[in-house]
Amino acid sequence: MSKLRIDVDLDKIRYNTRFLVDRLKPHGITVAGVTKAVCGHPEIANAMLEGGATGLADARISNVMRMRNAGISCSISLIRTPMLSQVAQVVDNCDVSFNTEMRIIASLAMNALGKNVTHNIILMVEMGDMREGILPEHLESTVSQILRMEGVSLKGIGANFACLGHVAPSAEAMALLSSLAIDTERAFGPALETVSGGGSASLPWALGKGATGKINNLRLGEAILLGTDPVSRHAIGGLYTDAFTLWAEVIETKAKSNPNPVQMNYPIPSMQCVTLDGPSNTRSILAIGLQDTDAAGLVFPAGVTFVGATSDHIIVETTDCPARAGGEMKLRTKYSALSRSMAAPDVAKVFRGASALAEIIAANNDRPYSK
Numbered sequence: 432m433s434k435l436r437i438d439v440d441l442d443k444i445r446y447n448t449r450f451l452v453d454r455l456k457p458h459g460i461t462v463a464g465v466t467k468a469v470c471g472h473p474e475i476a477n478a479m480l481e482g483g484a485t486g487l488a489d490a491r492i493s494n495v496m497r498m499r500n501a502g503i504s505c506s507i508s509l510i511r512t513p514m515l516s517q518v519a520q521v522v523d524n525c526d527v528s529f530n531t532e533m534r535i536i537a538s539l540a541m542n543a544l545g546k547n548v549t550h551n552i553i554l555m556v557e558m559g560d561m562r563e564g565i566l567p568e569h570l571e572s573t574v575s576q577i578l579r580m581e582g583v584s585l586k587g588i589g590a591n592f593a594c595l596g597h598v599a600p601s602a603e604a605m606a607l608l609s610s611l612a613i614d615t616e617r618a619f620g621p622a623l624e625t626v627s628g629g630g631s632a633s634l635p636w637a638l639g640k641g642a643t644g645k646i647n648n649l650r651l652g653e654a655i656l657l658g659t660d661p662v663s664r665h666a667i668g669g670l671y672t673d674a675f676t677l678w679a680e681v682i683e684t685k686a687k688s689n690p691n692p693v694q695m696n697y698p699i700p701s702m703q704c705v706t707l708d709g710p711s712n713t714r715s716i717l718a719i720g721l722q723d724t725d726a727a728g729l730v731f732p733a734g735v736t737f738v739g740a741t742s743d744h745i746i747v748e749t750t751d752c753p754a755r756a757g758g759e760m761k762l763r764t765k766y767s768a769l770s771r772s773m774a775a776p777d778v779a780k781v782f783r784g785a786s787a788l789a790e791i792i793a794a795n796n797d798r799p800y801s802k
């Protein structure tokens with residue numbers, strides 16, 4: 432077996448989820464575990480549920496179906512606006528989808544009506560991240576259109592922060608989201624079940640001293656999986672930051688000098704790279720490349736410096752103890768490297784920690800998910 436693998440510690444993922452669920456509870460906030468960075472891996476999704484997440488959320492219908500096929504029957508939200516071409520699968524597999532386009536909502540409604548079910552909608556409001564969302568001034572008219580439709584039910588509103596932009600949500604933005612929820616309830620009567628206030632970037636706000644208002648849900652991925660804050664990139668106190676470990680095999684180690692300066696064809700601006708035009712130390716090649724991970728999202732062991740990467744190789748320079756061919760190197764992953772490696776077929780996923788999922792899968796073997 433190849434040594435190229437990610438070790439996943441399910442106990443640490445369960446612990447991180449429980450830690451966040453317990454701290455958000457006094458603020459009246461529940462947690463949806465976001466599984467998109469791990470491609471909806473059922474073992475990891477299940478660890479989030481065991482840690483107290485009240486539901487799961489993913490950006491891709493393929494990941495949702497992977498969880499359904501493994502027997503996971505909890506509420507799953509599609510948090511990327513559905514593709515018009517996938518509304519049937521969304522209605523079949525997701526309890527809720529996040530939406531911003533009337534044309535797609537109308538199509539979800541038609542599909543749900545045809546199946547004699549109701550599909551739940553969360554309307555995403557643009558609050559400054561400039562990714563998805565209807566403008567706050569269009570919220571009232573959009574809500575009134577949805578309320579007149581059969582086949583869909585408005586479950587709540589939500590907003591997204593710090594995904595496209597890199598700015599944590601301000602208390603003002605959160606207060607505005609709360610007041611939009613209050614205005615909507617005042618205008619239309621029925622209470623909004625969910626007011627979803629963003630992802631891991633909203634944790635400093637949610638756990639801070641200020642009132643959390645109407646916001647009663649966060650969708651957490653990075654904080655649970657990596658224990659880090661997506662804006663500052665710092666570790667969040669109390670959480671494990673090492674639930675995932677990427678291992679790659681060394682396939683060459685040699686002292687190489689560079690008679691000619693090399694122009695790198697894949698510079699990674701955010702990384703500190705060794706210069707290639709001086710006399711060099713020992714250089715190693717790892718059997719992992721850009722097809723398997725995001726080199727800019729890797730953290731190397733002490734004494735190891737990144738040199739460059741191609742589709743199938745990562746080249747590092749070592750100062751203290753060179754790794755021999757056949758040995759392996761332990762790498763830490765940031766979010767971008769984790770999500771690409773979890774999606775890469777050549778990276779094996781190895782789980783440790785107790786899991787009850789095997790029993791769920793066995794119990795559901797003959798019963799595909801149905802709502």
Ligand SMILES: *Cc1c(COP(=O)(O)O)cnc(C)c1O
Binds near residue numbers: 510591594630631
């Ligand atoms: C990815 C995503 C999240 C989770 O973000 P994290 O920073 O990983 O917690 C939440 N909501 C939406 C809409 C997302 O796309």
